[in-house]
Amino acid sequence: MGVEGIGASVVRKEDKRFITGKGRYVDDIKLVGCTHAHFIRSPHAHAKVKGIDSTEAMKMPGVIAVLTGQQLVDDKIGNLICGWAITSKDGSPMKMGAWPAMAPETVRFVGQAVAVVIAETKNQAKDAAEAVVVNYEELPAVADVRAAIKSGAPQLHPEAPGNIIYDWHLGDEAAVNAAFSKAANVVSLDLTNNRLAPNAMEPRAAIADYDAAEEHFTLYTTSQNPHVARLVLSAFYNVAPEHKLRVIAPDVGGGFGSKIYIYPEEMVALWASKKVGRPVKWTGDRTEAFLTDAHGRDHVSHAEMAFDKDNKILGLRVKTHANFGAYMSLFSSAVPTYLYATLLSGQYLIPAIYAEVIAVYTNTTPVDAYRGAGRPEASYLLERMMETAARQLKVDPAELRKKNFITSFPYQTPVIMAYDAGDFHASIDAAMKAIDYAGFAARKAKAKSEGKLRGIGVSCYIEACGIAPSKAVGSLGAGVGLWESAEIRVNPVGTIEVLTGTHSHGQSHETTFCQIIAERLGVPISQVSIVHGDTDKVQFGMGTYGSRSIAVGGTAIVKAMEKVEAKAKKIAAHALEASENDIVIENGEFKVTGTDKSIALPMVALAAYTAHNLPDGMEPGLKETAFYDPTNFTFPAGAYICEVEVDAATGKTSFVNFVAADDFGRLINPMVVEGQVHGGLAQGIGQALLEHAVYDGNGQPVTASFMDYTMPRADDLPSFKVSHTTTLCPGNPLGVKGCGEAGAIGASAAVINAITDAIGNNKLEMPATPDRVWHAIHG
Amino acid sequence: MSTVKLTVNGKAVSADVEDRTLLVHLLRENLNLTGTHIGCDTSQCGACTVHIDGRAVKSCTVLAAQAAGSNVTTIEGIARGDELHPMQAAFRDNHGLQCGFCTPGMIMASIDIVHRYGGKLDEATVRHELEGNICRCTGYHNIVKSVLDAAGRMKVAQAAE
Secondary structure, rough: OOOOHHHHHHHHOOOOHHHOOOEEEEEEOOOOOOOOEEEEEEOOOOEEEEEOHHHHHHHHOOOOEEHHHOHHHOOOOOOOOOOHHHHHOOOOOOOOOOOOOOOOEEEEEOEEEEEEEEEOOOHHHHHHHHEEEEEEEEEEOOOHHHHHOOOOOOOOOOOOHEEEEEEEEEEOOOHHHHHHHOOOEEEEEEEOOOOOOOOOOOOOOEEEEEOOOOOOEEEEEOOOOHHHHHHHHOOOOOOOOOHHHHEEEOOOOOOOOOOOOHHHHHHHHHHHHHOOOOOEEEEOOOOHHHOOOEEOEEEEEEEEEEEOOOOOEEEEEEEEEEEEEEEEEEOOHHOOOOOOHHHOOEEOOOEEEEEEEEEOOOOOOOOOOOOOOOHHHHHHHHHHHHHHHHHOOOHHHHHHHHHHHOOOOOOOOOOOOOEEEOHHHHHHHHHHHOOHHHHHHHHHHHHHHOOOOEEEEEEEEEEEOOOOOOOHHHHHHHOOOOOEEEEEEEEOOOEEEEEOOOOOOOOOOHHHHHHHHHHHHOOOHEEEEOOOOOOOOOOOOOOOOOOHHHHHHHHHHHHHHHHHHHHHHHHHHHOOOHHHEEEEEEEEEEEEEOOEEEHHHHHHHHHHHHHOOOOOOOOOEEEEEEEEEEOOOOEEEEEEEEEEEOOOOOOOEEEEEEEEEOOOOOOHHHHHHHHHHHHHHHHHHHHHHHOOOOOOOOEEOOOOOOOOOOOOEEEEEEOOOOEEOOOOOOOOOOOOOOOOOOOHHHHHHHHHHHHHHHHHOOOOOOOHHHHHHHHHOOO | OEEEOOOOOOOOEEEEEEOEEEEHHHHHHOOOOOOOOOOOOOOOOOOOOOEEEEEEEOOOOOEEEHHHOOEEEEEHOEEOOOOOOOOHHHHHHEEEEOOOOOHHHHHHHHHHHHHHHHOOOHHHHHHHHHHHHOOOOOOOOOHHHHHHHHHHHHHHHHOOO
């Protein structure tokens, strides 16, 4: 390892601009002649749009246009799409209702746009929006997933009778039934996985700039995947042809999944820019984020687990109702199916698994992938099940887990996944040691003697990252491939630009990707630049989500580097009059092994571009490209243990300790990895204790600001003790697995298991607010 | 419209703004100081925190006109040339930021915390005092570490002066 190579905790290259106020987020960008958009949104959860009168608004100062959903229809702008086709168990395709970017006829959730005002200033657009009269005819609405599937419930889409999008299943039902029939013990559990609002700190924003002379569009947008945005905007929404649309995602202030999707606002901004002939800017406010950013989770599940007389798991049966909200968001269909049910084996040897998932429309904000996406739901269900089982079977929860761990790899689960590597004993042992699990009984007794309720909770998660290979996901219904691309440009002076199709919105790629180059060439990271987030610069890419960037994007960089190095070695060998097989790369120099002959990288690069003395037949230049399609998912896994104290008088939970032991394979930058774990844990703990996107019975959102939705604050969270165990991922040359979502996947169950242990009552749902905990204690 | 005159980062500035203009909008729109961010509509998130006459204030809670005559410092005004403020350096060295969006507000609030508590800061106090600043990326672990580290650095810097 060099000082800046793989494994070094290098401080981040991107930090200087952020700590000095020089970051460049979308709302910071100002274009000459820019107009401002403000959307008019439905105040009703379900209503017919009977008419929109903009006469008075058009007379107001600075107003340029009021555009409506009917005009989108007239201009043949496409509806929003869902990019993953799911087939129900009866063989029928998923039943998808139409989602126009602005509703011409029917609104189905509070916040759905019906029109947009374009004005000279933001305030003028807002003022004029107040003067637009929208005539609604209210319809009955339903927000709860259980209520939505009852007979007589309000119906959202004619395409989806009974509000059911699909009724899907995975696994072997007969095998599970057989397993249960010979069970010594059966443990059952009913669970709700609470709806969350993603709340990246930067609200979504878009600036669209149409150049009439070139018939060319530029879109600056808060995107995790600008190329995917360009593809969808051109191929499906019909707003602009792909070669005439440049999408730029500059600095983006957090994503967590919510900035994967191509929302109505970005599409309308592009379309409106052509309509008004000037740039159009839209920056969402926080309430718009609560109303329109895709939410996460919202599952209601029943699960049963069968054990033999030795407490070995025989089978698992799960039935989940997933609330999709009012429309199918871009990857919504994949979340409770191929990202959820496929992880229901967890870290355990479960011979038979059967899962049913019913996807349901409700009059709420659409739900899609949010940090973890399906895997937190699977992990929460399984880990609460293991804890519940241990209590019912009267065995130690850690020991029950260990007894059922998968210990030999590769391991084929009954639910598609083939785990490639792991050591689950190593991670739980590390976590148990870190928290002094053996000493807990004494600590609990001491706390009890002081009138306090102390509990400990374990959660052993596994996730699947770097979703792939493309052929496999295509066969499961994905509309896209999930490879990644990289381009390495060695400039004539020997500096290096790495163009990647991934995007960094907090993940530190500008540092960690440079470390890969530093490791291979021995050059300082100051000589390397990472270029991302611009479809005019980067050839193509699938973006950043699902903890895929290092495993898929990083490997694409390695593959491109291998080509660069092979060509550079040929040039060096030619210059040094040696065999290319004798050339080794060290400290930025190409050396003839066993001799003192060498040539520095800048001289090799210069030779490539002057082309005065290249090997016969070699093309000039030193620039290579790779498209990398993985052979399998990666499988990060780990153990989290949480110790809490609950105040019986108030129901308030306080952390005593929270330890994490993760196996992410090889770490490129341990400082960055730990930061990712901290952030994930905060979101998992936030879900467990604080966060809940709430609707009333009429579909009115109750939590649409930070005054109502409890975001985790510094004071709500403990200091984390993070450690690592390592099994290298055999599927990629870096041996990496991905670390972005682990914390959010594993933390929630550890917290709830600890609280239920403390209070001696397993009936507790998230978020475990003091009110809920108090009632769980006192009835 | 009103003409508002104030000092920002040591420079006298003047801007013609609508009466309803908030200080954060004056900074971002009129003065192009886009390091001060807007993360919410209800003065909860703290991304817009600046210093007014040396005290941390959420610039979305102040009308631009209310700031007339005052001395405002933003994230762009705390480094001395290329020399970072100790709080900026501590955030970088302790990986106290990820996406960077809450960071300017965090840094401005944290400088005020250190000023108010001097050397008597501990982890619990820092966590309590950061209640008005929301970060979605870091889980606050490294932010708390950064503030405690900076408190030490600022003490050393003060002693040297």
